Amino acid sequence: MPDDTWKIPEIAVAVDLAIFTVRNGTFQIMLVERGIEPYLGMRALPGGFLNNSREAVDAAAIRELAEETGLDTDQLHLEQLRTYGEPNRDPRQRVVTVCYLAFVPGLSAPTAGGDARTADWAAVNNVLEPRTRLAFDHKTIVEDAVERARSKLEYTTLAAAFCGPEFTVTELREVYETVWGEDLDPRNFHRKVTGIEDFLVPTGAQTTRQGGRPAALYRRGPAHLLHPAMLRPPKPKPADRTC
Amino acid sequence: MPDDTWKIPEIAVAVDLAIFTVRNGTFQIMLVERGIEPYLGMRALPGGFLNNSREAVDAAAIRELAEETGLDTDQLHLEQLRTYGEPNRDPRQRVVTVCYLAFVPGLSAPTAGGDARTADWAAVNNVLEPRTRLAFDHKTIVEDAVERARSKLEYTTLAAAFCGPEFTVTELREVYETVWGEDLDPRNFHRKVTGIEDFLVPTGAQTTRQGGRPAALYRRGPAHLLHPAMLRPPKPKPADRTC
DNA sequence: CCAAAAGTGTTGACGTTACACCCATGT
DNA sequence: ACATGGGTGTAACGTCAACACTTTTGG
Structure with a gap:
């Protein structure tokens, strides 16, 4: 820890949510359409800044999840994914975002946004397409979140x-x-x-x-870990070993 | 995202490192003795605040790792563990800390701190003892880090x-x-x-x-993932199933 | 009766465990 | 020769993929 003489940079802290569901035989993620600059009109992950300097980061994630889904968050799975802290990921100012992963049942309301923003489900496969662009670094975040979600099912x-x-x-x-x-x-x-x-x-x-x-x-049932694990069938990729 | 009329709380962002090694047949973690309040004299994880408002969070972790170990960070494993953001985890002010996990070889210098703080290796088993107390919420962080490190060896x-x-x-x-x-x-x-x-x-x-x-x-060798996984032998715990 | 989905039995391939056994060095 | 640790062979067991087969409904 630095001594007290030197100035600690103060930074805006946000939470972003990768909320997944499975509906109509499709793996889907919740995205919102941005109503303000930057990236006006572009899709982004739901999220926001801490409400005040007393709010815990985990609590902010739970609050956002409740706002977006309208469901009882006690019943939902919510876990931290990763924190993204590149200096220019938000053009307005320095923002460090703590990202979370949530799983909700497929029967949830189609667009359950509690506030004015237009939130909607998007097919993960479409979002992962190379041509799909999301605001900020959210495309990268979605890629990380999808991989985490897929591997979570294994174990x-x-x-x-x-x-x-x-x-x-x-x-x-x-x-x-x-x-x-x-x-x-x-x-x-x-x-x-x-x-x-x-x-x-x-x-x-x-x-x-x-x-x-x-x-x-x-x-x-009460079990949380799968033992033995449920293994993904290995994709037959010729001439490409990821071992 | 909230609209621009409302004030975004600005928060100090820190990085903390759980640097592990195996030396002399012991699993060890690097701890520093705090030279200032709060928790003066108590042990804590090495870490610190971002150098300035332009420094990426990952870059700060790499910088701290280099400072503490004196080793070439390209050769070391460093990954994000989790972010800890409870409002009162630092009594001075609101601090959100992004924690990282690092693995260094056992032959590293015994106390390689680049700066004035006294950094030293501590046996993980001793640190995990219920009576051992660390500064801030670092005891919890160490518990999480140890579990992550152990399971990382599996796969x-x-x-x-x-x-x-x-x-x-x-x-x-x-x-x-x-x-x-x-x-x-x-x-x-x-x-x-x-x-x-x-x-x-x-x-x-x-x-x-x-x-x-x-x-x-x-x-x-070039492999990073273990397939099939190296399984921890199941501890014979009578009357306690964690399945 | 037939189609469709649920659920059981069986077999061979493979990975793990436990342990017998052999190999190559220092003293 | 013998102790010490390195390395291979092998049989019992468990898990898993593949697929034949039986069960229970609706039309």
């Missing part, structure tokens, strides 16, 4: 956070397939996921909403 | 970052055993680690520094 039970309170094994599998963009074997997936202790709690009820034989309904 | 090749430029399989195994506090089977470890492509590159040379049959020397 945690968070896939269930995209489902409603009760769901079938097939609905859970479709979450994995949608987020990863990979098909999984329904039989092996069923066996694996029902075999993990404390992951899925059977409700006893059944549903036939998918046609065919009725499927058992489950609720989220 | 990355970073264990080799604790070794010198050339090392034996046994030295690498001792890194794992030291960081995890678990014994590993030398025979299986050897087979596994030498079988992973691009992890270890044989130099052709041998050493006899451990006594007994000479051991082959290796250099770090």
Whole structure:
């Protein structure tokens, strides 16, 4: 720590949220359209500055999440992703932003913004396209957030956070397939996921909403970590080893 | 983003470093003794405020790492851990700190502080003791950092970052055993680690520094991720399932 | 009866564990 | 010769991918 004689630079601290959902068989992220300069009219991650100099950074993220989704934040998954602190990432002034990752169920209101900004879901695959541009460094942030979200499904039970309170094994599998963009074997997936202790709690009820034989309904169990992990099927990339 | 009429709170941004090494069969972390209030005389993580309002947060972390270790930071592993932003974590003023994790080889200078503060290595196991107190919320940060470091060894090749430029399989195994506090089977470890492509590159040379049959020397290979992962042996905890 | 989706059984490939065993050096 | 640590072989076990097969509904 520097001694007290020298001046500490004071900096604006923001939080930004990468809020993901799975709806209509698509992996989606919430984006807002900017109503002010800079980047007027361009899409950006929802977020904002700390409300006042007493607000905790985590608390600001929870507040923003509640504002954007209108949901009970106790029920949602929210974790810190990373802090972005390049000096010129905001042209107005120096801003350091602490980014968070949130998972919300697919049945959430289509555009639930609590304030005046137009917030809407966007398909992650479209946002990741090279031609898509977002405000500030938010494109980079989205790339990081997507990779984090995808790998989180491998070793945690968070896939269930995209489902409603009760769901079938097939609905859970479709979450994995949608987020990863990979098909999984329904039989092996069923066996694996029902075999993990404390992951899925059977409700006893059944549903036939998918046609065919009725499927058992489950609720989220108390487990948070997946053991053993659910591995992404390795993409057959010829002549490119990422080992 | 709030509209421009309302005042954005400006906050001091710091970086703190959890610099780990493995020396003398002990997992160690660098701590400094504070020379000023608050927490005068108490130990804390090395770190400091941004040098000026133009310095990137990552750049500040690299600068601090160089100051503390005196080593070439290009050769060291440095990654962001988490940002801590509770409002009263520093009694003087509002400080948000971005924390980083660094791994340095065990042969580094015993106390390499570039500036006047007394920096020294401390055994992680001692620091984690319930009675050990650190300045600010640094005890919590160390707990998070240790857990991150331990799990990083599972699925990355970073264990080799604790070794010198050339090392034996046994030295690498001792890194794992030291960081995890678990014994590993030398025979299986050897087979596994030498079988992973691009992890270890044989130099052709041998050493006899451990006594007994000479051991082959290796250099770090280009691989960064471990596939399949190196799993921590499950601790036999009776009546406590963390699944 | 047929289509469709749910769920079970089986098999071979592969990775891990535990441990017997051999190899190469210093004293 | 013998102690010490380096390194290989091997069998039992568990997990996983692939896929045949049975079950239960709607039309």
